[in-house]
Amino acid sequence: MDRYHKVSDLKAPGPRLRAGGEVDSYCGRCKLMLEHTILAMQAGEPVRTICNTCKSQHRYRPHPPGQGPAPKRSRQKASGTWAEAPKARPPKAWQEAVAGKDLSRSEPYSPQATFETGQVIMHGKFGLGIVMGTKPGGKIIVVFEDDTRLFVHGRGQGPGSKGSEK
Numbered sequence: 069m070d071r072y073h074k075v076s077d078l079k080a081p082g083p084r085l086r087a088g089g090e091v092d093s094y095c096g097r098c099k100l101m102l103e104h105t106i107l108a109m110q111a112g113e114p115v116r117t118i119c120n121t122c123k124s125q126h127r128y129r130p131h132p133p134g135q136g137p138a139p140k141r142s143r144q145k146a147s148g149t150w151a152e153a154p155k156a157r158p159p160k161a162w163q164e165a166v167a168g169k170d171l172s173r174s175e176p177y178s179p180q181a182t183f184e185t186g187q188v189i190m191h192g193k194f195g196l197g198i199v200m201g202t203k204p205g206g207k208i209i210v211v212f213e214d215d216t217r218l219f220v221h222g223r224g225q226g227p228g229s230k231g232s233e234k
């Protein structure tokens with residue numbers, strides 16, 4: 069028996085982790101991290117413990133529920149790098165849209181004016197934009213530095229605008 073004890077001591081990762089020893093575990097009944105007596109070990113880890121406070125037997129839980137040590141920290145790190153990234157560079161659509169365009173010759177946007185694909189417009193709220201295309205129903209697709217938006221145009225001319233009032 070003495071020899072067996074020595075071998076299991078060498079194998080154990082911590083000095084006190086062995087059946088009959090004590091370990092801090094989360095007790096679902098006390099809802100606290102408490103000292104537990106280890107009832108059974110498996111692969112160097114306690115698997116079954118008994119709460120020294122309420123004497124209830126349960127699985128060994130090294131952390132309170134939802135409080136894993138490693139996963140949470142790495143997730144925070146990932147979201148931290150995300151937070152810095154978003155506005156670092158303009159969308160590719162904008163870079164492609166402005167290529168070869170003379171931004172100094174922009175047309176002020178107004179729903180009454182009519183625009184064509186490729187035109188540079190100046191929107192009162194969103195600033196410089198490039199008309200990337202038109203849509204049926206009198207709409208234009210405009211790429212801005214931060215986003216792509218849809219606007220109406222041609223509302224002041226052409227047939228069908230009869231009786232438009234302000």
Ligand SMILES: [Zn+2]
Pocket residue numbers: 095096097098099102119120121122123124
């Ligand atoms: Zn307990």
